[in-house]
Amino acid sequence: MTQKNSKRGSEVKSETDCQPTRPAPRDRIVSTACDLFRQHGIRGIGVDAIAEAAETNKMTLYRHFGSKDDLICETLRFTSQKAAAFWEELEIAHPGNAMAQLHGWVKARAQCLTDEPYGCDLANAAVELKEQGHPAHVVIENFKTAQHQRLVVLCGQAGVGQSELLADTLSMLLEGARVSRLASGTDGPSAHFVRACEATIASFGNAR
Amino acid sequence: MTQKNSKRGSEVKSETDCQPTRPAPRDRIVSTACDLFRQHGIRGIGVDAIAEAAETNKMTLYRHFGSKDDLICETLRFTSQKAAAFWEELEIAHPGNAMAQLHGWVKARAQCLTDEPYGCDLANAAVELKEQGHPAHVVIENFKTAQHQRLVVLCGQAGVGQSELLADTLSMLLEGARVSRLASGTDGPSAHFVRACEATIASFGNAR
DNA sequence: CGCAATAGTTACCGACCGGTCACACCTATG
DNA sequence: CATAGGTGTGACCGGTCGGTAACTATTGCG
Known part of the structure; x- marks a missing residue:
């Protein structure tokens, strides 16, 4: 102007x-x-x-x-791609040490929990776009599935018992922490995300 | 018409x-x-x-x-009140047995996870209403705090170690399961919400 | 240079948004 | 019967929404 x-x-x-x-x-x-x-x-x-x-x-x-819907999908794909790069950094930081990578995952997620207080863009989009059949839903589900699958593999490599259940639990903890930070504020349950994750990982490790 | x-x-x-x-x-x-x-x-x-x-x-x-904002707040209060009644039913179902109530909590939450696939109204509102200062935010936070506090008390009565951390963990698991069901679908991590909760409770019980 | 593709500008469209107005209606109570 | 308070009706307001048309300005490249 x-x-x-x-x-x-x-x-x-x-x-x-x-x-x-x-x-x-x-x-x-x-x-x-x-x-x-x-x-x-x-x-x-x-x-x-x-x-x-x-x-x-x-x-x-x-x-x-x-259309605006096209733009929405493109932004979600854009965010997905940026997030995908994170896993390579994790492998570089702790090469060959899956358990260290798992703890690194917790630490990194806790970091973005405080750095990005608005929650997960993809999850938020899933909440906001109620019209079923909206093209964004497949982008969101693909992203979430991919992220979770990487976590499943990582938990498997870490050698804990019931690695898939551990991955499910950690996925839910992260998702819950991010939305909980929006709904309950900084002092809510999400404040103890790291401790919750570490305790969970420890219990799975001991379980076997 | x-x-x-x-x-x-x-x-x-x-x-x-x-x-x-x-x-x-x-x-x-x-x-x-x-x-x-x-x-x-x-x-x-x-x-x-x-x-x-x-x-x-x-x-x-x-x-x-x-205004519409007033109506929004009123609907959220309405939902809050209906949800508050749940805790009394839990006490009636397992009178004096906190651990049984805790397992009942898991079961009931898993039930509404499948019955109400749209997630938590209050949490969804928190995601959707970005304007900070919106009157709905205090309604949401009050509700979430109250729900979580009830869970903290219940975990304490159940006599597990680190009862507050257990309550935080369960809160995050529930919140995560509900949004995860929206973003990842029925077959995502939320499919194992019950197993994750039970394993978590068990690990806290054993930890002491 | 000359051309074609891309980008910018302005105006416009119909639809819908949250919100208000004046007025007619119905029904319970005195 | 009369009055009053809650309810229904339809038109209306300014603003914004997603989306389009027509035209101009700029740019990169053969």
């Missing part, structure tokens, strides 16, 4: 190689939509506001995404 | 004492709003649709509730 013809505050031209050449409109829209969906909820923000925040316009948004 | 002047399909008059005299408009609105919020989400249904489904009109709705 205030800048009219110049693309940024800079000199309009000759930003050929120094600056990282700001992302293409499509990418700006996706990442901006991620943030705004997170802050205001999927139903709580309009495409117009998303386009403006992404420093573009609604027409461009609709040329890349046929 | 189709019935115009007659209040119901009946003979317009003389329902003085036989029929249970259908609830007053205010009560119809609250319970109808509960259902519709659950089905479509709080943001997904309009006051007009709620009034119509409650067989009344928007004006009457606004005469009882000053």
